[in-house]
Amino acid sequence: MQVARVIPCLDVDAGRVVKGVNFVDIRDAGDPVELAARYDAEGADELVFLDITASSDRRDTTVAMARAVADEVFIPFTIGGGIRTLDDARRLLRAGADKVSVNTAAVRRPELVREISLEFGAQCCVVAVDARSSTEAPSGYEVFTHGGRTRTGIDCLEWVGEAERLGAGEILLTSMDRDGTRKGFELNLTSKVSESVSVPVIASGGVGTLDHLVEGVVEGKADAVLAASIFHYGEHTIAEAKTRMAAAGITVRPA
């Protein structure tokens, strides 16, 4: 039985959740622990925290956050953003994160994927890939880094294949063409990547409706769907998402 996962993504800056999460009766909309506990109670399958802390000397706040979340919340969570070295990964995993996701640093130095995977196991090592359509890339999609700003000239399918060979346990795939548009996942990209690797793929970027989540799994063949704004701003609950997915014939853990 393949069970699709629904994963809210929270942006954190210096250990605080930003871009406001709008739950009713939340005491502190910036508190990652309270929000994570809330999403756990609502039936989220996992959580992703994307660290957007600009200055690296404030990264300790992210380690402290990982520990605080792990103290109170008993579903898996991933921390991504700004992980440059094996030591960065080690500190977050030791603090209680279940997985780390690496992006720019892995493109720059692919051995980082192997190092994390060897030390902590492939299950801890998520490779986040930001892709944009490109007529120059053989697959039609090129890898971008630095939050989607920097071209790499690397073909997306080539890179996810290499990431898997290096020991990635999961691919977090974001379409930079769709991210923030609310037009839905880039389904062609998602299905191409899902079909080309044997590790699980999390689809990300563009979710604006519950039907988009359904499409990500059915047409995109993703193993998990990640979304931010539709959950954070109270438009939809995790339960609504799962009900819609189940109605479309997708197996989910009921919220």
Next chain:
Amino acid sequence: MKARAKPLVAILDYGIGNLHSAQKGFEHAGADARLTADRGLIKAADGVVLPGVGAFAPCMAALGRTGLDAAARDVVASGRPFMGICVGMQVLFAGSDEAPGTPGLGVFDRDVRWIPGPVKLPQMQWNVLDRRLDHPMLAGLDDPVWAYFVHSLAPETGDGTDVVATCDYGGPVVAAVARDNVWAAQFHPEKSSRVGLRILANFVAAAAEAE
């Protein structure tokens, strides 16, 4: 029930992986949970937990290096409640496809095998526990019981008499086993939300009663 307010649960710390969630999970489940490699504390514990992540061979090597392989065997033989989690379950078996030639602890006399294809590996998802035995591990939980799995290998079924639950992943996959005082879960109770905390609490209850 003994006088001690909270059962002492020793989580064997042999330098493998993140044990933070396991400790916090057992604390939430009502235990005085300690990460430890201390023989005295392990001997004094009401229940002992063998966690494990990553791969079979590094876990066995680390257990050997720290001498906690012998400590674990002693606890198993002592009759005190013992629980293996994830790779901490797999090392209770005789060996693994993942590490041919590396013996496990051999508490269960059969091997751990790759999950047969064509499913994606690792199984990294929530899945339903299909009960095979009525066992205290899953007491108080209403079906369907959902648990979080991250693994590419699983123990052989054997004659099935110790298989508490399986999950369906391209066919039945052993999800939990138990024999006498030894419980073992392939899934991560410490990552399985309320369901998982109940399973941990069931173990803590067994530890409280065992004295």
